Amino acid sequence: MAEQAEFYEQLPKQRTFADLARPDAFVPLPAGWIICCTDIVSSTDLIAAGRYKTVNMIGASVIAAMMNALENAPFPYSFGGDGASFAVPPEWAGVARDTLADLRAWVLREFDISLRAAQMPIERIRSEGLDVTVARYAVSADADYAMFSGGGLSWAERQMKSGAYAISPTEKTAAPDLTGLSCRWDNTPARNGLILSVVVQPTSQSDPRLFSGLAARLLELTAQLERGGHPVPQSGPRLRYPPPGLMLEARLSRGRLPLAFRALWLIVGSAIARLLFARGRPTGGFDPSHYLSVISANSDFRKFDDGLKMTVDCSPAVRDQVVALLERAEAAGEIRFGLHEQDAAMVTCIVPSAMRDDHVHFVDGASGGYTRAAADLQRRSPRQIGELA
Template identity: 65%
Template sequence: MTTDSFYDSLPKVRSFDSLSAPEAFAPLPPDWHLCCTDIVNSTALVAAGRYKTVNMIGAAVIAAMRNALQGEAFPYIFGGDGAAFAVPPRHQETARRVLAALRSWTETEFGVSLRAAMLPLRWIRTEGQDVRIARYAVSDHADFAMFSGGGLAWAEAQMKAGAFEVAPAPQAEPPDLSGLSCRWSNTPARNGIILSVVAQPAPGADPQAFARFSSRLLELAGELKDNGHPVPETGPRLRFPPAGLHLEAQSSRGRTPLILRKLYLLAHSALAGLIFFSKRPVGGFDPLHYLSVLKAHSDFRKFDDGLKMTLDCTPGIRDRIRQHLEQAAEVGLVQFGLHEQDAALVTCIVPSPVEEGHVHFVDGAAGGYTQAAANLAAAFGGRKGAA
């Protein structure tokens, strides 16, 4: 295995529960670079009702890199108010250009400041941290990277302190965000609560003890229908005009006037809405099959230097999850944050609606991971303290 083929060579794990074990992860090669992004003052944007914008920008980081690498697989993870990814040496400058363009674009298009940093794995390991990766296959056509080792959390803290900054590029062309979409309406909770969970190992926590804790947390979520998956079999709601039409137009317009892009997307959404309403295949597109794949390809739970979940949760399971977290926190094993809302939202990357490689990022619709992480930071002084 060469350093460039590391990610392609990783085995794809089919059981999410098995990812709680530290041995499920492999260390990134030392000459790779870790890249991370984060929206400045995202908690204030959430409070102002702009969480769909926050999620869109976080997903845009992934969409821009996917397009820049022309579909080549690389490890990435969506964090709600940002995203992180890793690249081998040959893609280092591409990643730098994409991040620089994104920083200028978010400021110009949305008036939102995006932090971005890039740092070598060797530096992270010098500081006693690590970045380890696993590939979780949700189907034969899509998988998500999982991160462990503490290195990503350390890198985010360095980014917020101003280290390893990727400077914005004001003259750069807008990033290619083809396939990025947010037309679905919010998905209401069917069990009463959409629960955002952020659980991280406390400093010095034993990895095996945290693995046992994570397994128990997943068992509790497993008592919910579909493990608490917030997206129903019928998919999210699609209203007309779509709730995220303006955001999608801003994200995909490039140099096109905004009104023209909105008119195009309005017509496209009307046609798509008719197809979904009819529930009948048109050409190579089967709306019912698409919705079933959407659910399967949604990242409602992930390992991101800890365990994050967006659960459609009953009050009873919520109380048991909180008790499990509090007990682990009392013995110095875990730091955690929770946030409750009444709906989830989905942001999508769909390179082609007739192919099955589309992926979907799930978060709570009223603060989600951003607010849960802020609650963690308020309680424990965690890594999101400067969100």
């Protein structure tokens, strides 16, 4: 386990996001590694029915379940809104398969939602002339996220959606360990005019250097915005009482407890938290102002995931510049892209301990975000239907 598992842990952490636009910032996964991907069936319909917070939480539950199954050992993963993808060394393949099988069964039983899951070796992807390469981006001194390139994850997701390499749901009834998964924060309204979710992918004919240049130009455009378009203010998101996702979190975190008991526990805990945040001063070693600033610092509002994905707090003027640049590149056959605009962003959190600064926060648009941007990409690229939805 040691040598293979340490590959990701020993990757150097990139400190500047723009540096990740360079193809040479990424390193191929070692031979034998296993790729896993998940997504929610009919997520667009669930979003239309107003259940996007549920969609986001189930997508993030994949990562929380794996973190707990691996006892917080680092591994590369990416949150996609309505699902997640990750990679593990071969010695963890069985743990990943069992975790996803349990999660599939539990999500269907608890929410009546179907979660797809698939697992395949990296060699299968490489036999298609594709690859999964990875980089490690440090958003702060205490948190980092994996970035992916090479086209392999997108191919794996297409195979999953066609039914290949599927992980069947387990027959077990026990809930998976989702300790740390949380959704207590209110949505964050746009400060610059709108929240723009963007999904950009290179075409199969695209020169990696051209895509690298395009990504760099997109980042230059959003650099005009305050904090590069970061949608979560430095003071952190708002805490509303009772939290809007309290019952959802209760269902996700109750384990074997009765739902009413877990909900009551969260109501009491949220009331105490509200008092601590309202007081604004350190109490018993917990500093609420520091905690809120860490949420902002540790949020993943930009990522490379076989392309570039961003959810940015954007002005109409910068939005227009972004769209013009993307439309020119699309017309030249260099990219496919999709967009979705909304008036707020949301964060979904994994907090192993409120007393540490290594908690992670997944940012998405509050009314469809990446899922609707992916659907927009499909409409623009009818021959690619099924790749991202």
